[in-house]
Amino acid sequence: MLGWEFPPFISGGLGTACYGLTRAMDQLDMEVMFVLPKMVESKYATHVKLLTPGSHKSTSFLKFDELKNVQFHAINSSLLPYTTPETYQQKIEETLRLKQEMFGGSVSSASQLFMSKDYSGDMYTEIHRYAALAAELAEDERFDIVHAHDWMTYPAGIAVAAISGRPLVVHVHSTEFDRSGEHVNQMIYDIEREGMHRADKVVAVSHFTRNLVISRYGVSGDKVEVVYNGVERSGKWLMDDTVIDKDEKIVLFLGRITMQKGPEYFLQAAKKVLEVIDNVKFVMAGSGDMMHRAIEMAAGLGIGHKVLFTGFLRGEDVQKIYKMADLYVMPSVSEPFGIAPLEALDNDVPVIISKQSGVSEVLTHALKVDFWDVNEIANKIVAVLKYPPLQMTLRSHGNFEVRRLRWKDAAAKCKKIYEEMLIPV
Amino acid sequence: MPSVCFYFQVHQPVRLRHYTVFDKNDHYFDDNKNGSICRKVANKCYLPANRLLLDMIRRFDGRFRISYSVTGLLLEQLERYSPEVMSTFDALAETGCVEFLAETYYHSLSFLYSRNEFVEQINKHIEAINYFFGQKPKLFRNTELIYNNDLACLIESMGCFDAIITEGADHILGYRSPNFVYQPKGCNHLKLLLKNYSLSDDIAFRFSNRDWAQWPLTAEKFAQWVSNVNGNGNVVNLFMDYETFGEHQWEDTGIFNFMRHLPGEVLKHPDNNFKTPSEVIQSYGSADEVDVPHIISWADTERDLSAWLGNAMQSNAIHELYRIEKKIKSTKDEKIIADWRKLQTSDHFYYMCTKYFADGDVHKYFNPYDSPYDSYINFMNVLDHLHKRCSVETDDGALGSASGIENLPDLQPVE
Numbered sequence: 001m002l003g004w005e006f007p008p009f010i011s012g013g014l015g016t017a018c019y020g021l022t023r024a025m026d027q028l029d030m031e032v033m034f035v036l037p038k039m040v041e042s043k044y045a046t047h048v049k050l051l052t053p054g055s056h057k058s059t060s061f062l063k064f065d066e067l068k069n070v071q072f073h074a075i076n077s078s079l080l081p082y083t084t085p086e087t088y089q090q091k092i093e094e095t096l097r098l099k100q101e102m103f104g105g106s107v108s109s110a111s112q113l114f115m116s117k118d119y120s121g122d123m124y125t126e127i128h129r130y131a132a133l134a135a136e137l138a139e140d141e142r143f144d145i146v147h148a149h150d151w152m153t154y155p156a157g158i159a160v161a162a163i164s165g166r167p168l169v170v171h172v173h174s175t176e177f178d179r180s181g182e183h184v185n186q187m188i189y190d191i192e193r194e195g196m197h198r199a200d201k202v203v204a205v206s207h208f209t210r211n212l213v214i215s216r217y218g219v220s221g222d223k224v225e226v227v228y229n230g231v232e233r234s235g236k237w238l239m240d241d242t243v244i245d246k247d248e249k250i251v252l253f254l255g256r257i258t259m260q261k262g263p264e265y266f267l268q269a270a271k272k273v274l275e276v277i278d279n280v281k282f283v284m285a286g287s288g289d290m291m292h293r294a295i296e297m298a299a300g301l302g303i304g305h306k307v308l309f310t311g312f313l314r315g316e317d318v319q320k321i322y323k324m325a326d327l328y329v330m331p332s333v334s335e336p337f338g339i340a341p342l343e344a345l346d347n348d349v350p351v352i353i354s355k356q357s358g359v360s361e362v363l364t365h366a367l368k369v370d371f372w373d374v375n376e377i378a379n380k381i382v383a384v385l386k387y388p389p390l391q392m393t394l395r396s397h398g399n400f401e402v403r404r405l406r407w408k409d410a411a412a413k414c415k416k417i418y419e420e421m422l423i424p425v
Numbered sequence: 426m427p428s429v430c431f432y433f434q435v436h437q438p439v440r441l442r443h444y445t446v447f448d449k450n451d452h453y454f455d456d457n458k459n460g461s462i463c464r465k466v467a468n469k470c471y472l473p474a475n476r477l478l479l480d481m482i483r484r485f486d487g488r489f490r491i492s493y494s495v496t497g498l499l500l501e502q503l504e505r506y507s508p509e510v511m512s513t514f515d516a517l518a519e520t521g522c523v524e525f526l527a528e529t530y531y532h533s534l535s536f537l538y539s540r541n542e543f544v545e546q547i548n549k550h551i552e553a554i555n556y557f558f559g560q561k562p563k564l565f566r567n568t569e570l571i572y573n574n575d576l577a578c579l580i581e582s583m584g585c586f587d588a589i590i591t592e593g594a595d596h597i598l599g600y601r602s603p604n605f606v607y608q609p610k611g612c613n614h615l616k617l618l619l620k621n622y623s624l625s626d627d628i629a630f631r632f633s634n635r636d637w638a639q640w641p642l643t644a645e646k647f648a649q650w651v652s653n654v655n656g657n658g659n660v661v662n663l664f665m666d667y668e669t670f671g672e673h674q675w676e677d678t679g680i681f682n683f684m685r686h687l688p689g690e691v692l693k694h695p696d697n698n699f700k701t702p703s704e705v706i707q708s709y710g711s712a713d714e715v716d717v718p719h720i721i722s723w724a725d726t727e728r729d730l731s732a733w734l735g736n737a738m739q740s741n742a743i744h745e746l747y748r749i750e751k752k753i754k755s756t757k758d759e760k761i762i763a764d765w766r767k768l769q770t771s772d773h774f775y776y777m778c779t780k781y782f783a784d785g786d787v788h789k790y791f792n793p794y795d796s797p798y799d800s801y802i803n804f805m806n807v808l809d810h811l812h813k814r815c816s817v818e819t820d821d822g823a824l825g826s827a828s829g830i831e832n833l834p835d836l837q838p839v840e
Contacts (some may be wrong), residue, residue, distance in 0.1 A: 276446055365779070367798050379445035383802040386446075389737035390801055397779055 001034050002134060002146070002153035002160070013229075013339045014173050017205075018149055020232050022070050024411035032070045033143060035156075037130040073137060124187065131156035138164050145169060145418045151176075151188055154195025161198075167421045169414075170199040171227075175212050178334040179260050193217050201417055203227050205337035206358020212336075225417055228362050230407035231342035249280040249385045252325035252349070254318070254340055255332075257288035262331035262354065262371045264290075264297060269331070271301045272378035277385060280306070285321055287312040322347035326391065327384045331371045332357050341366065345402040350394035352380050362405060365397035427604065427654040428700040428708065429691055430618070431491040432566070432590065433667035435471070436532050437463055437499045438772035440793050444806045451814060453764060453807045458793065460506045463499075467507040470671035475513035477670075477681055481688050482522045489688040490522040490699040493667070494566050497530030497546075497553050498770060511557070518558035524701035525554045526590070527562035533769035534733060536567055536576055537720075538747040544583065546766070551585070564702045566590040568771050570620065570664075570723040571730070574716065577609030577617070586615065588706045590664065592723040593619035597715055604658025605712035606705065616706045617715055620664040620723065624650060629665035633678035644683055648690035648697075655696055659709045664723075725780075733774040738801040742808070743774055749812055756815045764811055768804070776800035 001022065005015035022032050134156040138146075147169045148157030154170055161168035176184045176192055196202050196217050202224045204210040210224050251270070255261045263284065270282040284294060284307060291309065298307040313321060322328075328344035328351045335357035342359065344351050345366075353360050354371040367380045384391050440462075442455035481489045495514065503510045517523045529535055529546040530553065536543045547565070554562055565586045567576060572591035580586050593603030603619040627647065631637045639646070651661050666673065674680040691697050700708065724732045734740050746768055753765045777797045794800040 272447070364796065365798075367802075368795065375445060375447060379447065379806070380802060382446045383805065387738075387741065387801070387805055389741035390798065390805075393736050393738050393779065393801075394798060 001032050002148040002156050003034055003036055004150060004152045006034070006036055013337070014150055016232070016339055017173055017229050017337075020230055020407040021410055021414070023232075024230070024407035025414070026069045027408065028411050028415060029069060030411070030415060033073065033141060034070055035073045035134055035137065037074075037126060037152075127152050127155055127191070131159045135159040135163050144422060147171060147414070148195065148199075149173060151192045151195060154191055154198075157195060158198050167200040168198065169201045169203055169417065169421070170195045171203045171205075172196070172209055172213055172336070173205055174336045175209065175216065177212055177216055178209075178336050179258070181259060181333065199223070200421055201225060203414065203417065205229055206361050208356070208358045208361065209336040225413075227410050227413045227417075228358070228405065229337045229339050229342075230405050230410050231339060231346055231402055232407065247279060249277075249326045250324050251280060251282050251327045251329060251381055251385075252285065252321060252344075253283065253329055253331075254285045254313070254321065254344075255330065257284060257286050257291045257294050259290060260333055260335070261286075261288070262333045263294045265331040265333075265371050265374055265377065266329055267294065267297050267301060267303070267307065268374040269329070269377035269381060270298075270307060271303050272374060273381045273385075274303055274306055276378075276382050280385060282307045283310060283321065283325070284308070285310040285313045285318075318343075319347065322349050325349045327352065327381060329377065329381065330354060330357065330359075331369070331377060333371050335359065342402050342405060345395075345398040348395050348399055350384055350391055350398060352377065352384070363398070363401065365394055365401050367394070427651055427658055427696070428660045428698050428705055429651060430660050430662045430700055430702055430705050432526065432662070432664045432702060433491065433493050434566075434665070435493055435495040435499055435667040437466065437496075437502055438532065438770045439498055439502065439767050441773070441803055441807055444803050444810070446806050446809070448806065448810065451760075451764075451810065453811075454767070459502060463502045463506040466668060466672055467503070467510045469676070470668050471503075471507070471510045472513060473676070473681060474667065474670040474684075475510065475517060477684060479513065479517055479520070481685065482517070482520050485688055485692065487520070487522050488692060488699060490524075490701045490704070492524040492526060492564075492701050493517075494526040494528050495554075496528065496532040497550050498532060498767065500553055500557060515558065518560065522701070524564070524703055525558050525560050525562055526564045526566050526702065527551050527554065527586070528566050529568055531766045531769050532568050532771055533766070534568055534571070534743065534771050534774070535747075535769060536571065536579075537730075537734075538743065539750055540579065542747075542750060542769075543579075547583070561585070563587045564590060564618075564706075569733070571720060572717060572722070573720045574610050574718055577615055577717075578611050581609075581612045581615040588616040588618055588702065590618045590662075590702065591620070591717075592721055592728060593622055593662070594721050594728045596728075597717050597721060601713060601715075602658050603662060604654050604660055606659065606709045607713055607715045608711040610714050610716040616711055618660075618662055618702055618705065619715075621662050622723070624661060625663045625665050628663065628680075628683075629669045629673065632669075632674050632680055632683070641679070642683065644686035644690040647683075647687060648693065651691055652694045652697060655694075660700070660705050731780060732778050733771055736777070736779050736797075738779075738797070739774045739777045742777065742801060742804050745805075745808060749808075749815070752812070752815050758815075761811065761814055768808060768811070773800070773804055777804070 003018045007015050007019045022034055025032050130153070138160040143164070144166060146157050146161045146164070146166050148154050149171045150173050157168050157170060176188045196213060196219045202213055202219055204213050204224055204226050206228065207226055210226050213219050213224050214221050253263065253266045257263045266282070266284070273280060295309060298304045310321070322344060328341060328349045330338055330341050330351065330353045332338060332354045333356060335354065338353065338357045338359035341351040341353050341363065352367040352369060353363065355368050356371055360366070360368050367384070369376050369380060384394070440455050440459055441453055444453060478491060518525065527547055527550050529543065530550040531546055533546060535546055551562055554560055563586060565580050566589070570590065570592045572589070577589055580589050589609065598619070603621045607617040607619065609615055609617050627639070627642060632642055634640060654661055670680055670684065688699065691699070720730060721728050722730060734743065753762055776792050776794050777800050779797050794803070
């Protein structure tokens with residue numbers, strides 16, 4: 001299995017999903033070899049010190065000991081003997097030149113572009129280096145299926161499958177259309193498209209995403225399966241130690257503050273809510289390329305004093321913010337799945353989710369809105385804050401419903417897909 | 426010699442329009458949707474069924490007899506959107522073979538929350554039936570056949586009814602059969618007719634079910650089942666929604682053909698006949714007393730109130746609704762009172778039911794909302810606005826611009 005990130009060093013839902021899926025596969029006694037890149041320096045320093053073979057046992061958060069059948073490989077270029085530093089440098093320079101031609105601009109502007117995706121700096125190089133090294137690794141390892149998560153690992157998946165002659169599954173957690181709307185990055189689109197077309201099976205996280213894969217990438221429908229994500233139950237009941245004395249209601253936005261997540265709709269709805277109710281605060285937890293614009297927008301709408309920005313939260317801070325929140329709102333413009341609402345429900349927070357999300361296919365006990373329908377978002381926020389029975393019913397039914405969405409089912413479905421692929425035709 | 430007693434429930438709610446907390450308009454109902462649904466159901470069900478039954482009554486020269494309960498809300502809507510249905514009902518009334526029953530005009534659950542309101546709505550319905558069909562109803566049926574001993578006593582005390590109708594639920598009958606006339610506990614002269622749910626549901630629910638061992642159900646087979654009651658009962662009470670014909674069971678299932686042949690098949694047996702509910706209670710004395718201390722209904726398998734009052738949203742909405750009764754009535758504003766009463770229709774609370782929501786079943790089919798939560802939000806927004814309107818009336822506009830929950834201490838204050 002080829003991945004890009006893994007908890008606790010994550011920037012979004014992908015790492016969480018990979019963790020949940022592999023853990024469940026482990027419990028089903030499936031052997032998983034998880035290959036992660038070791039990324040070069042970036043402003044997200046946390047990505048770097050990641051999972052060198054000796055260190056991951058000590059990261060207590062993960063409890064890797066639980067994962068009996070999962071093996072981790074962190075690829076670290078400088079340790080790999082297949083190439084001399086000189087040739088590697090040449091390679092990098094070559095790709096950089098290539099990219100310069102592609103974008104007709106300087107390297108810095110190109111890398112800025114990548115920075116805006118919230119992942120680390122020179123991604124294109126990383127991806128191909130990762131592919132080359134993964135292919136190298138594949139020669140020494142035995143496995144039946146190659147399973148690649150999201151576009152960054154598709155080239156690696158293709159290479160490994162070609163070398164080993166094993167069937168390739170690509171797992172689409174998100175597409176370029178979700179992240180960038182209509183302003184797609186052509187290079188990423190091409191990588192995604194090639195990965196999907198070369199794959200023997202494409203796994204989409206929702207029918208919403210499956211439709212995109214078919215209509216935007218021209219992949220034949222009978223090749224694309226839907227496997228819904230699950231949610232990892234926190235199992236912690238912190239209720240008592242965080243009884244926050246508050247006379248203000250808290251409405252939470254949690255996610256990357258990027259175009260995809262619809263922060264501006266959240267703020268416009270907040271403005272409308274405040275016309276009707278006063279004792280409410282809106283918390284935006286997360287970071288992203290639209291953060292500054294969001295702050296300015298809040299000020300511009302005259303609700304700056306009612307909107308709090310927390311920056312990127314992880315671990316216990318996330319738990320804490322859930323315990324404080326009365327309502328979680330996900331106004332995503334395009335959301336392949338959306339694990340966060342499940343986590344919110346798991347933490348007894350009722351949710352409003354956009355209909356343009358995969359998670360709305362699996363949740364019935366949630367309020368659903370069109371992301372652009374600011375009036376309706378505000379209407380529903382007000383209703384939840386105003387009518388305790390609504391909050392109560394959503395919470396109790398929602399929490400119950402979430403317990404049925406398990407990674408075990410996702411892993412089982414993947415297993416079935418693998419088995420079908422391994423039947424000789 | 427079993428008599429077959431048909432009673433059809435005919436009802437359509439007045440559905441609310443999408444109403445947000447930002448709406449300030451006092452028009453709450455979706456005229457367009459109500460009109461189109463009313464016309465659609467009229468064309469698929471009311472018109473063809475009325476014509477068919479009228480035809481059967483004429484063909485059997487008065488030996489085929491039936492009864493209806495048509496809610497006041499539907500009468501209003503039919504007059505407005507589909508007057509031709511009214512004229513076919515009128516023609517049915519003219520035959521003398523059709524009896525009209527009384528219920529709450531607004532198809533409400535008022536019995537459970539306000540006895541005054543309950544009696545007022547029954548009287549309003551009696552007036553309407555008398556006005557349209559020239560009959561004074563002698564039998565009462567409560568919304569969704571909700572029933573208990575108290576209801577029977579209240580109905581008897583009104584002095585104008587001979588009998589009451591409810592579900593022949595197993596747990597109230599025990600070993601007894603629904604095929605007799607009974608007497609409610611605590612009543613002197615009032616009688617009780619009980620639905621034979623098994624035979625009724627064979628038509629209303631199972632008719633088109635291909636997994637059912639008895640499918641396809643023919644008139645001949647069904648008449649045989651009715652005749653089997655011979656010697657073990659006086660009456661087979663077949664009570665069902667009128668929308669069974671053409672709406673719940675589509676025309677292509679053969680439901681109309683079934684009904685066309687049923688009277689002939691039933692009457693083939695010389696001991697069988699058809700009677701209206703009033704004729705049934707005149708013909709047969711009561712076999713026993715039935716004690717129903719706890720409330721029953723004809724809904725779902727539970728036969729209880731959980732479809733309308735099963736979750737916190739439902740009970741909150743209905744409590745808030747009846748809590749403002751005095752305030753509403755003290756405005757003496759007919760429009761406000763009528764709006765408030767239209768909100769009492771049981772369907773509004775049925776839409777908020779979360780019982781089978783996740784499994785997606787019949788509850789969904791009749792639900793104009795995407796989810797029970799949406800229906801609750803919409804209902805509460807309307808109720809909130811209605812409440813503000815009567816504050817405006819009583820305080821001479823002092824709270825005219827009131828918005829925001831702080832100004833409405835009566836209506837679910839935020840904790």
